[in-house]
Amino acid sequence: MVTGELVKLRALEPEDADAFWRWHNDPEVVRWLSADYPESLAQTRKRFADREPNSHAKVTFGIETLAEGKLIGTCTLRDATPETARAEVDLYLGEKDHWGGGYGTDAMRTLCRYGFEVMRLHSIALWVVAENAAAIRVYEKLGFQVDGRHRDSFRGEGRWHDMLLMSLLEGELT
Template sequence: MMIEGELVRLRALEPQDAERLHPWTYDPEVGRWMVNEHPLSLAQVRKRCEERPLNTYGKVVLGIEAKADRKLIGVIDLRDAEPELGEATLDVYIGDAEYRGGGYGTEALRLMCRYGFTAMRLHQITLWVVAENEAARHVYRKIGFVEEGRHRESFIDADGERHDMILMSMLKGELK
């Protein structure tokens, strides 16, 4: 499956993507506002990529590829999808610093939300974002997400500091 826009295409991840994914696990900018695992070796990331489960309604994980040079630049997913409720949770990151701030993430979000609302027939897409991550919150608001609530001091950063998490959501028909 490939979903294409002007700047990016969303595609299934391949085992050979491990070489691109691995360095991002150690990039402090990528991991700053994410829940991170313990360090993984390249071999462990390769194995995870090779054993990645099939994309299903419950979890669709796609690579974000820059169309101009066909370079994997990030990952986006819709997870915990529930057909009975028509809801799913979205996660996204741009791992390649060269492509941050150039509209790639914004387009990837629009494409994935459109896919969720049309192909998956979702009614609502939610996400969680650290309150201090204003750049991400700005992009989310720009494409139609609204803030619904705050989970106080529920995120612990790499320095052990606690931060609030903001719940945001978008309903079908609100995508800008």
């Protein structure tokens, strides 16, 4: 378990499957997320029951509020190798009533700290849709910088959107 100011990050449990299924069927939550093909609740539950253990290559956490102990989202560091000391991050809050309360910033800061201090990463990268202003604000607050723009690389709402590649190096986390 990894603790921040507002949230703690903990391993996912099979019982978390129902919340994930609900989040993935909420158009506002998935608006700027890369879409998977639709999954039934039974398939989601099976995937959670069969989940691989966390490892250096891929570690996924549930984001739980410290105050209420409520699961509000999830975050992952993936594709890490010891040789490159880099990983990519995915993060979202599925509980919309918790948006705008600082939880996303605290969860991202806590995850990056874990990546640098425990996993000994040197750089953490992410892709974000260029119109996702709230997410970009969170990442910039923490010290992420824009490395590049991948044009027309996200399909949503019937049109193409650019995505930004952002990264944070060891020592840059604020």
